Amino acid sequence: MSKISLRGLRHSYLDNPANDADWALKSMDLDWRDGGAYALLGPSGCGKTTLLNIISGLVVPSEGQVLFGDQDVTKMPTDQRNIAQVFQFPVVYDTMTVYDNLAFPLRNRGFAEDDIDVRVRETAQTLDLEKTLFNRASGLTADSKQKISLGRGLIRPDVNAILFDEPLTVIDPHLKWVLRSKLKEIHRQVGSTMIYVTHDQTEALTFADKVVVIHDGTVVQIGTPIELFEKPKHTFVGHFIGSPGMNLLPCELNNGVPLFAGQVVETENGIHSPQECQNLEIGVRPEFVSLSESGIPVKVVNVSDTGPHRIVDTRHGDVRIKLLITEDESIPADNVHITFDPAHTQIYADGWLVSEASK
Amino acid sequence: MSRKTTNQKAWLFVLPVVVLVAFNALIPLMTVVNYSVQETFGNNVFFFEGVKWFEEVLHSERFHASLLRQLTFTSIILIIEIPLGVAIALTMPRKGPWVSVCLVLMALPLLIPWNVVGAMWNIFALPDIGLLGKTLNSMGFDYDYTQQPLSAWFTVILMDVWHWTSLVVLLAYAGVSSIPEAYYQAAKIDGASSWAIIRYIELPKMKRVLTIAILLRFMDSFMIYTEPFVLTGGGPGNTTTFLSIDLVKIALGQFDLGPAAAMSLIYFMIILLLCWLFYTLMMKDEEK
Numbered sequence: 311m312s313k314i315s316l317r318g319l320r321h322s323y324l325d326n327p328a329n330d331a332d333w334a335l336k337s338m339d340l341d342w343r344d345g346g347a348y349a350l351l352g353p354s355g356c357g358k359t360t361l362l363n364i365i366s367g368l369v370v371p372s373e374g375q376v377l378f379g380d381q382d383v384t385k386m387p388t389d390q391r392n393i394a395q396v397f398q399f400p401v402v403y404d405t406m407t408v409y410d411n412l413a414f415p416l417r418n419r420g421f422a423e424d425d426i427d428v429r430v431r432e433t434a435q436t437l438d439l440e441k442t443l444f445n446r447a448s449g450l451t452a453d454s455k456q457k458i459s460l461g462r463g464l465i466r467p468d469v470n471a472i473l474f475d476e477p478l479t480v481i482d483p484h485l486k487w488v489l490r491s492k493l494k495e496i497h498r499q500v501g502s503t504m505i506y507v508t509h510d511q512t513e514a515l516t517f518a519d520k521v522v523v524i525h526d527g528t529v530v531q532i533g534t535p536i537e538l539f540e541k542p543k544h545t546f547v548g549h550f551i552g553s554p555g556m557n558l559l560p561c562e563l564n565n566g567v568p569l570f571a572g573q574v575v576e577t578e579n580g581i582h583s584p585q586e587c588q589n590l591e592i593g594v595r596p597e598f599v600s601l602s603e604s605g606i607p608v609k610v611v612n613v614s615d616t617g618p619h620r621i622v623d624t625r626h627g628d629v630r631i632k633l634l635i636t637e638d639e640s641i642p643a644d645n646v647h648i649t650f651d652p653a654h655t656q657i658y659a660d661g662w663l664v665s666e667a668s669k
Numbered sequence: 670m671s672r673k674t675t676n677q678k679a680w681l682f683v684l685p686v687v688v689l690v691a692f693n694a695l696i697p698l699m700t701v702v703n704y705s706v707q708e709t710f711g712n713n714v715f716f717f718e719g720v721k722w723f724e725e726v727l728h729s730e731r732f733h734a735s736l737l738r739q740l741t742f743t744s745i746i747l748i749i750e751i752p753l754g755v756a757i758a759l760t761m762p763r764k765g766p767w768v769s770v771c772l773v774l775m776a777l778p779l780l781i782p783w784n785v786v787g788a789m790w791n792i793f794a795l796p797d798i799g800l801l802g803k804t805l806n807s808m809g810f811d812y813d814y815t816q817q818p819l820s821a822w823f824t825v826i827l828m829d830v831w832h833w834t835s836l837v838v839l840l841a842y843a844g845v846s847s848i849p850e851a852y853y854q855a856a857k858i859d860g861a862s863s864w865a866i867i868r869y870i871e872l873p874k875m876k877r878v879l880t881i882a883i884l885l886r887f888m889d890s891f892m893i894y895t896e897p898f899v900l901t902g903g904g905p906g907n908t909t910t911f912l913s914i915d916l917v918k919i920a921l922g923q924f925d926l927g928p929a930a931a932m933s934l935i936y937f938m939i940i941l942l943l944c945w946l947f948y949t950l951m952m953k954d955e956e957k
Binding site for chain 2: 363366367368387388389393394395397398399401403404405406414415418419459462463
């Protein structure tokens with residue numbers, strides 16, 4: 311087992327990519343720590359699956375290198391890489407039994423039948439497949455088939471990493487929760503690197519120690535779930551993670567101080583070189599906006615109840631600002647004002663957190 | 670308390686189909702059944718004979734011989750065409766500009782009328798002027814399909830393989846190209862060999878289309894008439910006289926309507942029985 315590094319990775323599915331939009335992955339340098347539990351989070355079509363397939367060797371990148379430890383494996387075929395991968399939709403070998411399906415990756419690699427038997431039974435137990443172990447795989451439900459796919463990924467003892475490509479899409483919600491906790495548990499036991507692709511933030515945040523957020527072929531932020539929540543490096547992370555997402559308010563500069571609605575807004579980060587900053591926005595999560603006596607005047611448009619919180623939808627001119635209040639907090643009938651928590655208010659230029667703007 | 674509405678007028682909607690089926694299948698078939706139990710002496714004089722013709726056909730050595738020839742022919746072409754068709758389908762490109770080129774090339778033999786195929790091969794295999802016959806002879810083989818039974822069989826089988834393997838290829842190719850990419854990716858991850866991919870992914874996924882291919886090739890080859898008739902006329906001697914050729918000889922050559930009708934019905938039953946057998950065997954696992 312070793313660290314997986316990506317160096318200057320770029321990929322396009324076209325032979326001659328002409329412009330930026332032709333690249334499925336745009337210049338990527340990443341290190342995956344050995345034994346880490348990572349989530350790759352991003353909307354559909356952002357390049358997550360491409361990245362995964364490059365790591366497993368199903369896709370050879372147009373540019374750049376993939377390193378396992380110090381070894382360059384960029385052009386090494388999949389079966390020599392010791393990578394397990396589980397796909398979005400169940401892949402089972404129809405003519406085999408569940409047992410043979412699980413044993414298949416081990417038999418292909420020449421393991422002894424005794425070892426195979428032990429591992430198959432262990433894996434079947436973990437995934438609760440024991441009862442159907444000797445049934446034909448073709449007659450099973452989608453749930454069980456996906457468990458077989460997962461099993462074939464988890465059964466190999468020697469893998470560098472296990473890659474999951476939205477593995478729980480076809481699984482029913484209650485089982486989804488169970489399996490996700492199982493995976494987490496397996497990760498603690500086995501300790502191999504796991505990379506979990508998803509577009510579901512709850513899934514990403516519950517599974518991973520580190521979340522890699524991808525947007526439009528670029529890594530926008532790598533961080534712990536808390537970092538992503540409290541200090542999004544890009545407005546995309548701000549509104550993609552969190553429910554509801556981060557408020558983004560267009561603002562102007564006055565003597566190096568951001569102004570919104572004619573009022574100075576205190577932010578956690580400052581602006582060092584105002585001339586470089588374009589399209590300034592103030593980002594603040596609904597959790598850090600509160601109702602107050604004075605501050606920015608707004609009009610309440612809608613209040614929706616989500617259980618522990620109520621989401622208040624307000625407008626200042628054309629700008630929407632959402633905030634969260636508790637059940638028993640009351641909303642004044644008119645003259646509503648709001649304030650932002652300065653420690654959790656950031657300023658963004660061209661989408662990037664300002665101290666990072668030079669990136 | 671049944672809430673079913675009874676409306677006998679609905680039969681009217683089925684009527685056109687019933688009439689159509691009656692005219693193109695049931696009535697001709699009943700005519701055959703009618704002939705099969707009667708003796709005719711011309712002038713439309715008929716005598717009822719019961720199952721006499723059936724007994725005669727079933728005990729006739731001539732029928733046994735052509736049935737044996739038929740079974741041999743069909744088995745040989747199935748054994749050649751099915752694996753060959755699958756093998757060609759597996760080696761055909763799955764994407765790119767060559768796909769359509771291959772498909773068109775494959776479809777060509779299927780577009781040629783059957784008697785033309787027979788005529789083509791008749792000339793192609795002539796030992797003195799045909800390209801195939803002449804080449805074989807100049808290579809030192811003693812080849813003459815008009816005189817030697819073995820050469821005749823070789824030519825008939827080669828012609829059928831040339832004409833019909835494409836059908837198996839096209840069906841198998843359709844089966845193979847409907848396999849999602851994820852299966853191949855998973856197989857790579859699992860370290861499967863190329864033989865394992867064929868054995869555990871491609872063949873199982875092709876099973877349904879292959880069943881259809883086998884059934885179609887079985888039925889068509891069992892009823893083959895035009896091509897060998899044009900090529901060899903059933904000869905030399907009777908060596909390539911298959912069931913349908915024999916049937917036509919009896920019915921139209923000798924005008925023995927009774928035995929011919931009985932033979933048609935037996936022939937029909939054999940095809941039906943074997944098709945049912947194939948289908949049941951191949952689909953046995955599906956029902957689980």
